[in-house]
Amino acid sequence: MDLKGLKFSKMHGIGNNFVIIDESKQTVISESDKPEACRFLCDRHFGVGSDGVLFVETSDVADLGYRMFNPDGSEAEMCGNGIRCFADFVYRKKILETESMTIETKSGIKTVDITLENNEPKFFRVNMGLSTFNTDEVPMKYDKEECVDGEIEVDGEKFNITVLSVGNPHVIIFVDDVDSVDIDRFGPLFESHHLFPEKINVHFVEAISEHEGKMRTWERGAGVTLACGTGATSTAIAGYKLGVFGSDVLLHLPGGNLKFTVYDENGQLGAFMEGPATLVFDGEIQ
Structure with a gap:
């Protein structure tokens, strides 16, 4: 695995911090190398240091695609703080200069509205979508349909x-x-x-x-x-x-x-x- 020359941004959403990499035009880290690369990038002693790595991708059903990897190299469905950082990144990098965008994640399409101050993104309002309390869908091994209190x-x-x-x-x-x-x-x-x-x-x-x-x-x-x-x-x-x-x-x-x-x-x-x-x-x- 050779990451030499890899360009990235380090961002945080109220302290939840991420490395963000643009793959909207081409793949820069191969699929097989992504887990190991993300473990290195998240390492706070030998890498960049972060709570996860976000990748900007194309999408057939939304404006852009979003993927996130955890520090242990596993892939996560979505991150609320991460998606705000993602929206900030794509706007700043002129990948998508719009104040309202749709983003495809592994937990569905999310809509993000951006508030600008001095032509820079400042605040983000995200429709996080619908929840489910169904234990089979969570998933949770439980003898009831829901585990509420x-x-x-x-x-x-x-x-x-x-x-x-x-x-x-x-x-x-x-x-x-x-x-x-x-x-x-x-x-x-x-x-x-x-x-x-x-x-x-x-x-x-x-x-x-x-x-x-x-x-x-x-x-x-x-x-x-x-x-x-x-x-x-x-x-x-x-x-x-x-x-x-x-x-x-x-x-x-x-x-x-x-x-x-x-x-x-x-x-x-x-x-x-x-x-x-x-x-x-x-x-x-x-």
Whole structure:
């Protein structure tokens, strides 16, 4: 694998950071090399350092195609913070100069609306699409069709959990004090729990009020991250279903804040996410 001369951008969405590579015109990393290349690029000691690698591709059904790889080399369905960075990147690089774009991901087509300030992208509103609480679709090995405020035991302690998918799987655990949770202990135990055959993203959440919450995340394949957009989306939707949050909620993540508006489409819940994206630097592998 030779990455010499590889050009990329480093971006972050409220601390959730990514390496982004343009493959909209040609493939620059072969399919067989992508897992190893992404492990190297994400390595914070020997590579660039990131929570994932995003690839810009063409699409037959949307304006552009999106792929994401985790630090362990596995491919993820989608990332909410990543898709804002993706939209910022393609606008800045003049790959697609439009203030509203459709992006094909492995969890469906997402629509992103960009707010400009001084002709530069500043804020992004993403229709994150519809969720499912069906345990077979998450997937989750469970004896009920949904796991909403269900109780399980992990390492000798009992937790009430709500499980859903927004294209990728999430478990939401509401707690009284999110800062007191030993996330390094429970994060990997939940992620690899036998109930979740494809593993799962883990979020501990503290409700401050009906319209405000605080959360911490352990991401599948990445560990602790400063933010998770799909996780925050799942938290807003789960909180609304449980009656903990209203339809509008501001969530505080370690890296910053995201705003959500939950909607109901024929009995299925979805959400709009609003937040920033930031270019850190452009680089080239020497």
